[in-house]
Amino acid sequence: MYQMKYYACRLLRAATLFFSFYLLLNLLVACGGSDSTVAPITDDSNDVDEGFIWPEVRSAVNDDVDIDIAIILDSMTLEEKVGQMVMPEIKSISADEVRDYHLGAILNGGGSWPNRNKNSSVADWVSLADDYYLASIDTTGGRTAVPVLWGTDAVHGHNNVKGATIFPHNIGLGAANNPGLMRQIGEATALEVAVTGIDWVFAPTLAVVRNDRWGRTYEGYSEDPEIVKAYAGEIVAGLQGDGFSGELFNDAHVLATAKHFIGDGGTDDGDDQGNTVVTEQELHDIHAQGYFSALDAGAQTVMASYSSWNGSKLHGDEYLLTTVLKEKMGFDGFVLGDWNGHAQVPDCSNDSCAKSFNAGVDMMMVPDDWQAFIENTLLQVRDGVIPMERVDDAVTRILRVKMRAGAFDANKPSDRTYANNTSLIASAEHKALARQAVRESLVLLKNKNAILPLNPASKVLVAGASADNIARQCGGWTVTWQGSGLSNNDFPQATSILSGIESAVNAAGGTVEYNVPGLFNQTLPPDVAIVVFGEAPYAEYNGDLTNIEYQSGVKSDLELLNRLKAQNIPVVSVFLSGRPLWVNKELNASNAFVAAWLPGSEGAGIADLLFTDVSGAINYDFSGKLSFSWPEQADQQLLNRNDDIYLPLFSYGFGLSYQDVDTLGDDLDETRKEIALGGIVSVPGIIEAENFTAMNGIDVELTSDEGEGENIGFIDAGDWWEYTLDINSAGSYNIEYRLASYSGSAGFNLLLDGVQIASQTVTETGSWQSWVTITGEEILDLPAGEHTLRVNAVGGGFNFNWIKLELTGN
Numbered sequence: 016m017y018q019m020k021y022y023a024c025r026l027l028r029a030a031t032l033f034f035s036f037y038l039l040l041n042l043l044v045a046c047g048g049s050d051s052t053v054a055p056i057t058d059d060s061n062d063v064d065e066g067f068i069w070p071e072v073r074s075a076v077n078d079d080v081d082i083d084i085a086i087i088l089d090s091m092t093l094e095e096k097v098g099q100m101v102m103p104e105i106k107s108i109s110a111d112e113v114r115d116y117h118l119g120a121i122l123n124g125g126g127s128w129p130n131r132n133k134n135s136s137v138a139d140w141v142s143l144a145d146d147y148y149l150a151s152i153d154t155t156g157g158r159t160a161v162p163v164l165w166g167t168d169a170v171h172g173h174n175n176v177k178g179a180t181i182f183p184h185n186i187g188l189g190a191a192n193n194p195g196l197m198r199q200i201g202e203a204t205a206l207e208v209a210v211t212g213i214d215w216v217f218a219p220t221l222a223v224v225r226n227d228r229w230g231r232t233y234e235g236y237s238e239d240p241e242i243v244k245a246y247a248g249e250i251v252a253g254l255q256g257d258g259f260s261g262e263l264f265n266d267a268h269v270l271a272t273a274k275h276f277i278g279d280g281g282t283d284d285g286d287d288q289g290n291t292v293v294t295e296q297e298l299h300d301i302h303a304q305g306y307f308s309a310l311d312a313g314a315q316t317v318m319a320s321y322s323s324w325n326g327s328k329l330h331g332d333e334y335l336l337t338t339v340l341k342e343k344m345g346f347d348g349f350v351l352g353d354w355n356g357h358a359q360v361p362d363c364s365n366d367s368c369a370k371s372f373n374a375g376v377d378m379m380m381v382p383d384d385w386q387a388f389i390e391n392t393l394l395q396v397r398d399g400v401i402p403m404e405r406v407d408d409a410v411t412r413i414l415r416v417k418m419r420a421g422a423f424d425a426n427k428p429s430d431r432t433y434a435n436n437t438s439l440i441a442s443a444e445h446k447a448l449a450r451q452a453v454r455e456s457l458v459l460l461k462n463k464n465a466i467l468p469l470n471p472a473s474k475v476l477v478a479g480a481s482a483d484n485i486a487r488q489c490g491g492w493t494v495t496w497q498g499s500g501l502s503n504n505d506f507p508q509a510t511s512i513l514s515g516i517e518s519a520v521n522a523a524g525g526t527v528e529y530n531v532p533g534l535f536n537q538t539l540p541p542d543v544a545i546v547v548f549g550e551a552p553y554a555e556y557n558g559d560l561t562n563i564e565y566q567s568g569v570k571s572d573l574e575l576l577n578r579l580k581a582q583n584i585p586v587v588s589v590f591l592s593g594r595p596l597w598v599n600k601e602l603n604a605s606n607a608f609v610a611a612w613l614p615g616s617e618g619a620g621i622a623d624l625l626f627t628d629v630s631g632a633i634n635y636d637f638s639g640k641l642s643f644s645w646p647e648q649a650d651q652q653l654l655n656r657n658d659d660i661y662l663p664l665f666s667y668g669f670g671l672s673y674q675d676v677d678t679l680g681d682d683l684d685e686t687r688k689e690i691a692l693g694g695i696v697s698v699p700g701i702i703e704a705e706n707f708t709a710m711n712g713i714d715v716e717l718t719s720d721e722g723e724g725e726n727i728g729f730i731d732a733g734d735w736w737e738y739t740l741d742i743n744s745a746g747s748y749n750i751e752y753r754l755a756s757y758s759g760s761a762g763f764n765l766l767l768d769g770v771q772i773a774s775q776t777v778t779e780t781g782s783w784q785s786w787v788t789i790t791g792e793e794i795l796d797l798p799a800g801e802h803t804l805r806v807n808a809v810g811g812g813f814n815f816n817w818i819k820l821e822l823t824g825n
């Protein structure tokens with residue numbers, strides 16, 4: 016697996032005292048770090064620019080409630096304050112404990128339900144919400160009454176609740192490119208959440224997803240900030256209500272969370288919870304754009320990301336959480352930690368993390384170890400490790416949000432306007448909205464000879480493992496965390512893709528035969544086969560891939576498509592996936608190919624587009640456009656709009672409609688590109704970068720440099736690669752390097768058979784593809800014969816195209 020990233024940031028050491036101090040601190044912290052999963056702090060620590068401008072939030076939710084809060088704060092004991100700053104999980108906390116420990120909030124994690132029962136009814140949810148709420152406002156013994164908030168991951172509808180409307184995952188919504196629809200989906204989701212007595216959702220996810228290997232790719236709307244920014248404010252306004260309509264935080268609305276702040280979609284290699292290596296400018300231009308509109312729309316909470324920024328874990332990054340978000344941008348709501356996210360900060364553990372509070376997290380998500388965590392935090396405050404002003408600031412923020420959201424004036428959950436109104440869960444209106452979202456999210460990638468739309472009065476074979484499998488339509492974060500372990504019985508509200516096809520075809524007098532492996536009974540072959548296949552559900556790191564080839568090494572679906580093709584049956588492929596994948600072979604084997612993403616509970620939305628009406632007129636045309644570039648090769652996991660070199664199979668924004676003539680054909684290149692290992696390189700001469708015989712951490716990419724070919728890129732400090740040289744004559748050699756670097760680098764050393772013979776720093780050349788030839792300072796004495804030349808990267812952030820070795824005097 017290659018260490019990859021999409022923008023390297025290797026900032027030159029700033030010679031300021033401040034920075035040296037910061038670096039020293041980081042190093043000390045890293046040395047004492049107890050968590051081995053934490054990326055080591057190398058000399059890549061952030062050279063933060065105090066002068067960098069971040070836009071000020073102009074929040075639509077800005078009522079000044081601070082006078083009222085100050086009064087409450089004044090009456091609170093330290094125990095009551097610290098309790099507000101902690102969020103346990105419902106499996107590990109009783110209502111009595113919420114009262115006794117003064118907890119500020121609770122959550123149900125992915126696949127966690129009242130009484131640990133997946134089949135919990137709406138009444139069960141509401142009654143548990145009542146228990147927690149009533150305990151929190153109990154004033155016995157002089158306790159301060161502060162209503163507890165219940166938060167949940169309603170990330171595509173109220174997805175932990177059996178029977179709720181499940182909207183397409185965000186990747187599909189991105190393809191719909193319809194901000195207005197986001198507001199409606201936000202409203203519908205908020206209403207279903209309100210029915211269950213819950214106050215707050217951990218959505219929207221505003222990740223700008225740069226590497227499609229990432230297991231959370233489908234949680235992002237796009238690889239590009241444009242759509243993310245256009246959507247973020249709309250979904251927040253839909254969830255929370257907006258002030259203009261007088262609906263802000265009324266009983267039909269809930270609190271929203273902008274997550275995961277910041278750079279979650281930009282990690283090296285697409286590793287979940289990994290390290291995002293970018294400059295502050297790139298953080299701002301790419302990863303922050305969604306936050307700008309979400310916070311302007313009034314999002315009151317921000318969840319910190321598990322990931323790091325240039326080696327610094329976000330949960331401990333004071334510059335980003337406090338200086339940037341709270342001070343420069345002026346965000347006055349509160350920052351929530353992610354699930355034990357604080358434990359990944361150096362020196363922290365699940366049950367203790369002063370550093371995270373001090374960096375700016377106001378409320379820590381401590382699912383299980385909350386009790387020890389509270390005890391430790393109390394000690395840390397008493398010892399002055401966490402300053403009292405920090406505690407007061409955090410609690411002020413939490414109370415401010417609760418007050419603005421109306422929590423202090425609210426009735427108990429069961430007495431709220433929509434509580435227990437089960438007719439609103441998967442109501443006809445919400446189902447219609449979800450079905451519309453499905454229609455708008457489908458992207459038509461191939462339609463050879465205009466085989467689509469189909470005549471519904473046909474003889475249709477439906478095949479594929481995803482055709483009648485609603486869990487597969489929904490993906491992760493559905494009823495269970497991974498979306499696994501479910502059957503169609505867990506979706507009483509839903510329609511499968513098969514049932515949608517059956518309704519359309521049966522109504523027109525056609526016939527449907529369903530057989531997963533595509534074996535049909537009739538003597539006459541079907542007019543058409545619709546094959547529904549794709550990824551099985553996953554969530555978070557479980558979805559991380561090593562390469563983006565679909566069914567790498569398995570290919571059972573390709574076999575099915577080819578078998579049908581060999582029988583001259585036209586094949587319409589409906590592909591369910593949480594990301595673009597390399598499917599050249601599957602495309603070649605299909606007459607039409609639809610990227611359907613993870614459409615959710617309204618599978619019937621697919622048939623809406625595949626078939627004409629009975630009279631042969633188009634029902635609905637395809638309007639979905641890719642919000643993620645589609646790869647032409649299995650190694651193009653890093654493929655994004657506006658890349659310097661951009662060679663997708665289907666560009667960002669691509670999507671056929673029935674008016675378009677498709678010219679794709681059936682001859683896409685089916686060879687899967689591997690990184691070729693070079694042979695023996697003859698010296699004197701040029702060593703082309705890509706001719707390495709071994710490497711660690713690097714990757715090759717096409718170069719726009721003279722002579723073209725490939726360059727080595729995605730270099731991090733510690734990466735290396737080797738060449739096998741055949742040196743024709745011993746002697747003194749001059750050396751030249753062909754290099755490019757976005758922002759300069761500490762460079763590399765050269766070793767011959769393990770002995771260092773040269774070293775080179777790299778100055779900024781302007782861009783990743785602005786190449787310069789640099790003459791090395793050393794004259795090298797090389798022996799004749801076969802030898803190993805190794806390049807050890809001391810810094811990252813440079814690109815490498817060739818080395819030239821020439822005998823001196825030539």
Ligand code: BGC
Nearest residue numbers: 020021022023728729730783
């Ligand atoms: C890599 C470079 C690469 C560039 C392409 C950067 O993140 O480090 O090697 O050329 O992305 O955009």
Ligand code: BGC
Nearest residue numbers: 123124125168217274353354
């Ligand atoms: C995820 C968050 C989620 C939280 C609570 C974490 O694992 O990263 O997105 O909100 O769990 O379920």
